[in-house]
Amino acid sequence: MLDATSSYKPMDSRIPVADRTGHRIVPETTRRTDRFPGTRYGNRPTMKDVAARAGVGLKTVSRVVNGEPGVTPETERRVQEAIEALGFRRNDSARVLRKGRTASIGLVLEDLADPFYGPLSRAVEEVARAHGALLINGSSAEDADREQELVLALCARRVDGLVVIPAGDDHRYLEPEIKAGVATVFVDRPAGHIDADVVVSDNFGGARDGVRHLIAHGHRRIGFIGDMPRIHTAAERLRGYRTAMEDAGIPVADAWMSLGVTDPERVRRAAREMLSGPEPVTAIFTGNNRVTVTVIRVLAEHARPVALVGFDDIELADLLQPGVTVVAQDAAALGRTAAERLFRQLDGTLIAPERIELPTRLITRGSGELPPAD
Amino acid sequence: MLDATSSYKPMDSRIPVADRTGHRIVPETTRRTDRFPGTRYGNRPTMKDVAARAGVGLKTVSRVVNGEPGVTPETERRVQEAIEALGFRRNDSARVLRKGRTASIGLVLEDLADPFYGPLSRAVEEVARAHGALLINGSSAEDADREQELVLALCARRVDGLVVIPAGDDHRYLEPEIKAGVATVFVDRPAGHIDADVVVSDNFGGARDGVRHLIAHGHRRIGFIGDMPRIHTAAERLRGYRTAMEDAGIPVADAWMSLGVTDPERVRRAAREMLSGPEPVTAIFTGNNRVTVTVIRVLAEHARPVALVGFDDIELADLLQPGVTVVAQDAAALGRTAAERLFRQLDGTLIAPERIELPTRLITRGSGELPPAD
DNA sequence: CCCGAGCCTGACAACGTTGTCCAGGCTCTA
DNA sequence: TAGAGCCTGGACAACGTTGTCAGGCTCGGG
Numbered sequence: 001m002l003d004a005t006s007s008y009k010p011m012d013s014r015i016p017v018a019d020r021t022g023h024r025i026v027p028e029t030t031r032r033t034d035r036f037p038g039t040r041y042g043n044r045p046t047m048k049d050v051a052a053r054a055g056v057g058l059k060t061v062s063r064v065v066n067g068e069p070g071v072t073p074e075t076e077r078r079v080q081e082a083i084e085a086l087g088f089r090r091n092d093s094a095r096v097l098r099k100g101r102t103a104s105i106g107l108v109l110e111d112l113a114d115p116f117y118g119p120l121s122r123a124v125e126e127v128a129r130a131h132g133a134l135l136i137n138g139s140s141a142e143d144a145d146r147e148q149e150l151v152l153a154l155c156a157r158r159v160d161g162l163v164v165i166p167a168g169d170d171h172r173y174l175e176p177e178i179k180a181g182v183a184t185v186f187v188d189r190p191a192g193h194i195d196a197d198v199v200v201s202d203n204f205g206g207a208r209d210g211v212r213h214l215i216a217h218g219h220r221r222i223g224f225i226g227d228m229p230r231i232h233t234a235a236e237r238l239r240g241y242r243t244a245m246e247d248a249g250i251p252v253a254d255a256w257m258s259l260g261v262t263d264p265e266r267v268r269r270a271a272r273e274m275l276s277g278p279e280p281v282t283a284i285f286t287g288n289n290r291v292t293v294t295v296i297r298v299l300a301e302h303a304r305p306v307a308l309v310g311f312d313d314i315e316l317a318d319l320l321q322p323g324v325t326v327v328a329q330d331a332a333a334l335g336r337t338a339a340e341r342l343f344r345q346l347d348g349t350l351i352a353p354e355r356i357e358l359p360t361r362l363i364t365r366g367s368g369e370l371p372p373a374d
Numbered sequence: 375m376l377d378a379t380s381s382y383k384p385m386d387s388r389i390p391v392a393d394r395t396g397h398r399i400v401p402e403t404t405r406r407t408d409r410f411p412g413t414r415y416g417n418r419p420t421m422k423d424v425a426a427r428a429g430v431g432l433k434t435v436s437r438v439v440n441g442e443p444g445v446t447p448e449t450e451r452r453v454q455e456a457i458e459a460l461g462f463r464r465n466d467s468a469r470v471l472r473k474g475r476t477a478s479i480g481l482v483l484e485d486l487a488d489p490f491y492g493p494l495s496r497a498v499e500e501v502a503r504a505h506g507a508l509l510i511n512g513s514s515a516e517d518a519d520r521e522q523e524l525v526l527a528l529c530a531r532r533v534d535g536l537v538v539i540p541a542g543d544d545h546r547y548l549e550p551e552i553k554a555g556v557a558t559v560f561v562d563r564p565a566g567h568i569d570a571d572v573v574v575s576d577n578f579g580g581a582r583d584g585v586r587h588l589i590a591h592g593h594r595r596i597g598f599i600g601d602m603p604r605i606h607t608a609a610e611r612l613r614g615y616r617t618a619m620e621d622a623g624i625p626v627a628d629a630w631m632s633l634g635v636t637d638p639e640r641v642r643r644a645a646r647e648m649l650s651g652p653e654p655v656t657a658i659f660t661g662n663n664r665v666t667v668t669v670i671r672v673l674a675e676h677a678r679p680v681a682l683v684g685f686d687d688i689e690l691a692d693l694l695q696p697g698v699t700v701v702a703q704d705a706a707a708l709g710r711t712a713a714e715r716l717f718r719q720l721d722g723t724l725i726a727p728e729r730i731e732l733p734t735r736l737i738t739r740g741s742g743e744l745p746p747a748d
Numbered sequence: 749c750c751c752g753a754g755c756c757t758g759a760c761a762a763c764g765t766t767g768t769c770c771a772g773g774c775t776c777t778a
Numbered sequence: 779t780a781g782a783g784c785c786t787g788g789a790c791a792a793c794g795t796t797g798t799c800a801g802g803c804t805c806g807g808g
Contacts, residue, residue, distance in 0.1 A: 044554045046764055057788035062766060070782060087550030092530040093476065094764035096467045098795050104510070104531075113496040113706075115489050122487040125513055134527060136478070137511040139499055153508060157478075176461030180418045249444040293690065299694055315489070316667065317596070318691050319674055332487075420794055431758035435795060444756060468794035471763050 024100055045086040054082035065090055096158065101149070104134040105183075105342060106154035108147055109165040111139050116289055116312060116331050120187070123335030124163055131343050133160065140206025155182055161342040163187055163335070169230065170198070179210040183345035187338040189232040190355070197345070199338040199356045201234050202331040203311075206360030207240025210309040210327040211285050213362060215248045219283040219372050222258045225267055225295060226287025234259060237311055238286050256281055267294040275302060282372035283307035289314050295326065307370040313363065323365025333358055393571025407500040419460040428456035439464055463684035470532065478508040479557075480528035480717060484516050485538040489538075490663055490686060490705050494561070497709030498537055505717050507534065518542025529556055535716040537561055537709075543604065545570070547595075557719035562710040563606040564729070571719070573730045574714040577607050581614025582621075583661050584683040584701040585605030587736060589622045593657040593681055593746050597630045599641055599647040599669060608633060611661050611685055630655055641668040649676060656746035663688050670698065681744040687737065696738025707732055 047061040054061065058077060064070050064079040071079075082088070096102045103104035107124050109117045125135045136154060140147035147167040151174065154162060164171075169192040177198070178184050185197040214222050224241045227234035238259065245252050255277070260269035271294070274281045284299075284306060286292040292310030297304050310317075313328035338358060344350045375673070409515040421435040428435070430449060437445050438453040445453075456462070470476045481498050483491045498508045510528060514521035525548065528536060538545075545564040552558050552570065557572040557703035588596050598615045601608035612633065619626050632644035645668070648655045658673075658680060660666040668685030686735050687702035711730060718724045 017481055048764080058764095059766080059789085060787055063787090066766085072786070075786080087554060088553075089526070089530055091471075091532060091552070093467050093470045093532050095766075097465075097764080097795090098766050100793080102467065109495060112486070112499065113493040115492065118489065118492045119487040121511070122485060122513060125511065134531070135511055137495070137499065137509055139496060152463070156463055157508070158465060158467055177463070180461060180463075198788095284571065296690070296693060314690070316670070316688065316694065319670055319694055319696055320690065366771055373803090422794080425758095432794095433758055433760095433796080434756085440796085446756070465794055468763090469796075471765090471794080472796050474763080584751080602767090 045088045045330035050082045050088050054078045094162050101156050101160055104159050105161040107163045108138045108157040110142050120331040120335035124339040127339035140167040142167050145163040148173055161239045173342045185338045185342045186317040187334050195353050197341050197353045203361050204234035204240040204325040204358050208244045209362050211241050211244035213368050214283045217369055220250050222290050223281035223284040224271050225258045225291050227262055229259045240313050261291040264294045269290050271295050271298040288312050306372050306374045309368040318365055320369045325364045325368030328361045328363050379561035419462045424456045424462050457744050475534055476532050478533050479535040480510045480533040481537045482524050485513050492708035494705040496562040497706040498713040501713035504545045514541040516541050522547055530700040537712050557716050559712045559716045561708050569725045569727050571715055575732050576734050577610035578614040580701040581611035582618045583736055585615050585618035586743050588657045591743055595655045596625050599632045599644050599665050599695045601636055603633045638668045639664050645669050645672040660684040662686050676745045679744050683742040692739055696741045699738045699742030702735045
């Protein structure tokens, strides 16, 4: 569970600052102890407070706040005035409780700091915004437990829907939530053991085309460095690699494939191993952006030129010498498609779960077109 | 205001899917119409439902759910069983209403897709997580109205605190919220017209040092391309530039300074202008990562070598020819510092607003050390 | 056998909002 | 002038949870 590690108690104690410290401290500005008049100290004014001040009924305030008809201009003015004076703002928690929908959706991804997920997240946010919803973000750090913890926390907040980039491979824990009506779409990787909407890139086809590209430029000894094989995208891309090699009738040596964490040290070692020995690879296909970046660094120090095609586009790839040829996937499109599907679920337009695959695009910039330097 | 543009009504109608379409559709899987037994159709089970099924009182369920003491193992077992069977999950909205704190904080930034904000956001999230809080994210798209709209929407959700990267320059609209107890920290840029905690980088000093670095390498005609001057960071960096030049006794020509949107086309034009004419600049200082990237592209096509120092680090900057010298700021540290300060406000440890300035770091990689090519 | 202490358990109110429904006052018409 | 109908405003319950408090049970000691 999420747990507090400090004295900040998320859902507790409304004791105001000055009381807690035991004595009233008067800082250079008094803002933090200065409360609105007529409000219980430390609490926000409610509609009841507004109604009392304006001399009207509770419901009349509600009507004004929500722009409902049936209020005289004069009454409305009085209410507005009271709202201003008290600094009232409607409590959406209470509203949610009454109405049933929260107008918020959750996005669980691996790491917001990863350049691949930024645009994806932004795209989801834009769609949410267009539908009047807010976005709650969570990073799973590629940890299945943390993913589950986050997802369930979001469900407890009663998000209307969830966009999940799975870290784990078993999502049966989501069944009760989905049954209970939480719209759910998986992105980038499929869900495990449950039937749900999925939006993915054509990882297999993209990788296959990237490797074919290298083969077409005369390479036969081609290395593959990818993420942990339990990650679906990694497995699919590896499958693409194998297929391309097989189709070309090239037997694949075990030493040419390296799967594991994308930690730079591991990748660096893997690349160096492939590039040394009696039969070094003449080209490398990298399984994602982080791997690509590390391999570029290794190749920069390497004596012979080595061809490279990477999965995922990377910024400035065109300015390197040589430019980095990549299989690009459209992160924003993934996010947008998923979010749109989510809202179609909420609309009631969608019935059966579906799997949507977005195409990838080979962008040639030079590194993939280097001939084998034997 | 946030507004729905589709038929998804955020806070309305609990009519389930099959009812809305008017007829019951039976898809290949029945998951979306399949509800839990004993639950009002389309609604989630509540503690009341659990209590009824377990044959206990409401409060007993509450106790079990919250791990409070005073429940017999046997009773607890029965309750747990009912929870499982019904797929109950506590409704945090109701809990929030009762308890007063939401255990969530809001982060309003410019654009989640910008590589500078990803790590910042992630850092805020990590701190929030350590304090048991969730993070709600919003992009202002550098639009003051949208910033305000987002901030107020977050306040209506009763977030416990706000981390804001300001787009606008007047934040008096936040005064009622701060008075009402919403913890608030501004990051990257100071707040306008209100007294609040701020965490910023040393934009002035960083830019000054970057330009000094160019001067030290013999440059005198140095250009500055930055963001719109109304943005605080842009203004500060410009001030750093001016100061460095002034300190060195170099008069600055108007033609050497270009401020405006970071749109590539604008930046490209600005760079080309500085580089042409009778007295072209021999070095350029760029005001942020987006500008730097565009200028690198321009310089790559340029005949003479031109020195470059950019504000903000960029990925792969070390692998370009020459490597890009930058004034790096630590986005994650900005986020972490701000978030920690936010929770200290919530703790009650903090009283007076403060301004915290984080140092920047000059990273030399080659582009800033090119001599002037006159 | 009775009584008090201590442990479980549940009834009830409250959090702040919105939907329902009704009352009272007004206008308009026959 | 009376009755119908409309408009405005407000009382009340409900949303799902938790804090308070009191009642009932068991058990041990007198």
